[in-house]
Amino acid sequence: MNEFEIIKQYFTTDSGRKDVIMGPGDDCALLQMQPNTLLAVSTDTLVAGVHFFADMDPVALGHRALAVNLSDLAAMGADPCWVSLALTLPEVNEAWLRGFCEGFFELAEYYNVALVGGDMTRGPLSITVTVHGSLPRDRGLRRNGAKAGDGIYVTGTLGDAALGLQQQLGKVTVDEQHCEFVRTKFEHPHPRILAGQALRNIASSALDLSDGLLGDLGHITAASSLRAQLELEHLPLSQAMIDTVGLEQGWQLALTGGDDYELCFTVPEMHRGQLETALAHCGVKFTRIGRMVAGEPGVELLAEGKPYKLTARSWDHFRSGE
Amino acid sequence: MNEFEIIKQYFTTDSGRKDVIMGPGDDCALLQMQPNTLLAVSTDTLVAGVHFFADMDPVALGHRALAVNLSDLAAMGADPCWVSLALTLPEVNEAWLRGFCEGFFELAEYYNVALVGGDMTRGPLSITVTVHGSLPRDRGLRRNGAKAGDGIYVTGTLGDAALGLQQQLGKVTVDEQHCEFVRTKFEHPHPRILAGQALRNIASSALDLSDGLLGDLGHITAASSLRAQLELEHLPLSQAMIDTVGLEQGWQLALTGGDDYELCFTVPEMHRGQLETALAHCGVKFTRIGRMVAGEPGVELLAEGKPYKLTARSWDHFRSGE
Incomplete structure (x- = not known):
């Protein structure tokens, strides 16, 4: 042939x-x-x-x-x-x-x-x-439109694809009841097309999570010249994640694991009601995980209101081999 | 980095x-x-x-x-x-x-x-x-518009890139005066953008020569449900080609060598005058090498009016390793 x-x-x-x-x-x-x-x-x-x-x-x-x-x-x-x-x-x-x-x-x-x-x-x-x-025209969800005070949101749950990868590598054992869920999240990512369309008039900025929340949200903070404050206890983790690695390891995977292909976006407070309606309409779960504040671009992690330190970093092809 | x-x-x-x-x-x-x-x-x-x-x-x-x-x-x-x-x-x-x-x-x-x-x-x-x-709109140069009686044309000279490749592989020795010409044709193909634009109202079909004239012209004959008759003595060969491999080997390279990135196109007889003007305008040399005729799709080779048989075939990545 x-x-x-x-x-x-x-x-x-x-x-x-x-x-x-x-x-x-x-x-x-x-x-x-x-x-x-x-x-x-x-x-x-x-x-x-x-x-x-x-x-x-x-x-x-x-x-x-x-x-x-x-x-x-x-x-x-x-x-x-x-x-x-x-x-x-x-x-x-x-x-x-x-x-x-x-x-x-x-x-x-x-x-x-x-x-x-x-x-x-x-x-x-x-x-x-x-x-x-x-x-x-003029309706694109760019990365540079976030304003101080906007809420930070994500669709779905985070880190499950990274958990699926860990499982395939034999590094974690996932309980049988969660196996298919985790494998599907890794192997069959579902693009959030409808959610993206619904957010057109509502979100002030958006991107998709491919390299891990921490690194990706960093792009919004850099493009918008703002700082992001994340409240870790609000990170949406799946039951599979919590049952398999617990809360803190779950945060780690949610923040630095890649391949989620969920949307991360910012929404002005005044659009919060519209947001509920629009995403309910397309059946997409979403969670508020923090807010944009004035300051040096970067992502601040808070757990129960206190600064939280993380060691792992985001996925980067040209560093991953180092 | x-x-x-x-x-x-x-x-x-x-x-x-x-x-x-x-x-x-x-x-x-x-x-x-x-x-x-x-x-x-x-x-x-x-x-x-x-x-x-x-x-x-x-x-x-x-x-x-x-x-x-x-x-x-x-x-x-x-x-x-x-x-x-x-x-x-x-x-x-x-x-x-x-x-x-x-x-x-x-x-x-x-x-x-x-x-x-x-x-x-x-x-x-x-x-x-x-x-x-x-x-x-409606001005694209497709492959399926050729009609019986249309002339077949190419820009530039053919086979020089293939000759350059042969030289790099050490399979032929090119005379010093031609070395740079041949290397440039192989390493720096020049896309025929201006010629393509000039042909918009004139050519009935067109494509670019990347895999060799024989195979590429075959796509026009298949798409247009016609047969192509090529007169080999009209194939435009460079002096470098003739000096290096002679006429018949030159035909071979012109017909089956890839990477020319010249245009091959068909033009109705009634547009012949326009063609001269349009391509002269953008300074592109072109040559009439044959004509489209009714019949089974395929390319017929004629040398001095008589059928000519060739053994080599066109470049195909999935066959080249066989």
Whole structure:
């Protein structure tokens, strides 16, 4: 099977989107934006051995490769539209390709995202996805809009993906009743698209949690020139987390574990009522975990009102090997 | 140096483009399309050891990574606008990064393309670039528009990049006077952006030559359900090619060698005059090499009017290792 045959067999689907004027198969895809919208673009690469185990279930990997990118659109409040997929494979393994496509297209169909192009090449296993979304003009959820006094919020529970990774590495033992929950949180992150859209008129800033709350929230504080105060006892931890590692270890994983793909966002006090309504509407659990204050950019940790010190740091590919 | 520091130091530039509402540094780039245009998107991956030698001059590699993608926009007739860069590096080597950025941004500035985002990760050396262009609606140069009787044309000369590769592999000896020409054609492909734009109203189909004329023209014949007749004695060969390998070997390289990044396009007879004017205007040499005829899709080779048989086949990553 050559590149063209693989693309034809596995990657040619009709999404039915009318804004795809020309899909895969020509030199470029041709796409039609709606009037008064901005194009939102994000790119993420997953490398075997760095972001996932090379023997990871291909269905989960296909899902994940798209999910982590959609999560960036969610964090901007954008509507997903189109995706390009650059796949580098050591060899053609049709069972693997079938699995990868199953995971990838199941999620793509769920959000009505059309695969419009990409590249396929031979080499060490690696996946680069570029997603395109649209956004009503001036409605993007940026990182630099937080104001002193805004509440800091997150969706879902934190640290579960990191717990799932620890389990896969054999470093913790998760009780049987929590196993599937933890594995799913690690292997099948769910991008918070609806929550992001609901937050468009409400949040003053937002991002998605991919590298751990501490590091990621640091980006909001730096971009907004403010300080964040987190109240650790408000961090949303799952029952699985508490049962497995207890509260303090749980905080650690919630703060520094990566791959949550939950949203972290700030909301002015005056929008608090709207926030309740909007997120209840899309069925997304959220928690207030602290507030933005004037001061040097950075994240302050409080436990029962007192400063709390943590040693671990956030995930960084170029430090992780040190 | 971590990921964020690298991005800040090497990849943060101000292109001055007013249509970049939000550049790198947030979850997504936010971009503004012009009214009545389509978005053209293309993605290409270059993998060390497959598409380039791992020790390739980083300046040339930076240029190449962008050039091969811009070439896809050229083949569609699009105006280049924005680019995303996903860079996977085995380690942080600042001298290498400086060189890569020099080559990349020199070309980006030449065409006023803004780097709007991307990803940087640790792993086997590999580069995925996604380019975005804009195109007046209904003016794209597709592959499926050729009609029987249309002339087949190419820009520039063919096979020189393949000759340059052969030279680097030590398989041919190129005369000193031609060395730089051949190396430049291989290492510094120049995307035919202006030619692509000039062809918008003139060509009935077009693509760029990345895998070799024979295979690439095959895509036009398949998409247009026509047959191509090539007159080999009209293939544009450089003096370097003729002096180094002679006419017949030259045809071989022109037909099957990859990486030319010239445009191949079809033009109805009635547009022939317009074609002369338009390409003369942008200073691009072009040659008529054959014509489209009714029949089974495929490429027919004629030398002095008689069928000519060739054994080599086009470049295909998933076959090249066989």
